Amino acid sequence: MSLDFARDERADLVKPVGAVITALAILRCIGRHREALRLSDIVREESINASTAHAILRTLEHEGLVAFDRRTKRYTLASGLTDLAAPLTERDDPAMRAANAMAAAAQELHATIGLWRRVGDEVELLHVADSSATMRVAFTIGRRLPMLLGAMGRLVAARGDFDEATLERGFEAVPWAIVPDYTTWRAEVATAQRDAIGLDHGHVNAGILGVAVPVEHDGPLRHVVAAAMFDAGPHPDTTVIVDRLRAVAAVAGDQ
Known part of the structure; x- marks a missing residue:
């Protein structure tokens, strides 16, 4: 009984946030490809709900982590990721x-x-x-x-x-x-x-x-x-x- 309780307590402490996990999966997906991706490409590769993926991509674009080409309707990683990682890069x-x-x-x-x-x-x-x-x-x-x-x-x-x-x-x-x-x-x-x-x-x-x-x-x-x-x-x-x-x-x- 005590072992089960300890296991459940640890799970509560590290319970992942679904939206964050999905956002990271989208960023990794885009980063794996040299070419820019359509929404449909990301949805298919990551098995993500299309409306959820679209909402997250819009948020990532707003924050400067993803760039969206409105002519081709494709997504790429943006320079905001470099700015985000700069303190870690400078340390190393x-x-x-x-x-x-x-x-x-x-x-x-x-x-x-x-x-x-x-x-x-x-x-x-x-x-x-x-x-x-x-x-x-x-x-x-x-x-x-x-x-x-x-x-x-x-x-x-x-x-x-x-x-x-x-x-x-x-x-x-x-x-x-x-x-x-x-x-x-x-x-x-x-x-x-x-x-x-x-x-x-x-x-x-x-x-x-x-x-x-x-x-x-x-x-x-x-x-x-x-x-x-x-x-x-x-x-x-x-x-x-x-x-x-x-x-x-x-x-x-x-x-």
């Missing part, structure tokens, strides 16, 4: 979280600032912010580069569990403009491990200063915020650059 997407902070830092530092993600033996550019300077370093979103490249590479090497042979191969795979001395580079990796800062003075691109900081404080290094600027240009002191990049990294990491 470091690029979206950091976009405004990156734009502000790029202007302040007269630099190009990128948010990079490690993907296997490479780093991939997720987002970039440019300054308004006439001459500036250009990055392309989606570009992939060797993981040990430049300022970022020193951080990757510092935070990775690599043996010496792997580091040597990775170092040799980097398309250096001016190849650094390997012993000096290893000392710079040790400094990056100690200070959580990666620096590159013109070895990737002559005359370009690269500064990088990690997004994750500890554990595996998945994301890096890096700035690139003309080494002889009107940029702030390195300490100022690092502090600004760390502030961006904190936003990207939601810390």
Whole structure:
């Protein structure tokens, strides 16, 4: 008797609302198809009463979740769904979280600032912010580069569990403009491990200063915020650059 009572009590607490379930079924149905759907298509596929489906679709259209083409009499999903999901997307997407902070830092530092993600033996550019300077370093979103490249590479090497042979191969795979001395580079990796800062003075691109900081404080290094600027240009002191990049990294990491 007591077990039946407990089961009934739980059912009352989670009793679904029919109209909500039907609305979700309609949205999922439309989302499964590349082409726009007629009311009759939705009714047939979901076995829903036509008048109920029509009323729900009109409500979803009013709320901006569904778009209705009055010429073809067909329904598609609308941008209101994107707006509805935006807070969740921003929580999970470091690029979206950091976009405004990156734009502000790029202007302040007269630099190009990128948010990079490690993907296997490479780093991939997720987002970039440019300054308004006439001459500036250009990055392309989606570009992939060797993981040990430049300022970022020193951080990757510092935070990775690599043996010496792997580091040597990775170092040799980097398309250096001016190849650094390997012993000096290893000392710079040790400094990056100690200070959580990666620096590159013109070895990737002559005359370009690269500064990088990690997004994750500890554990595996998945994301890096890096700035690139003309080494002889009107940029702030390195300490100022690092502090600004760390502030961006904190936003990207939601810390």
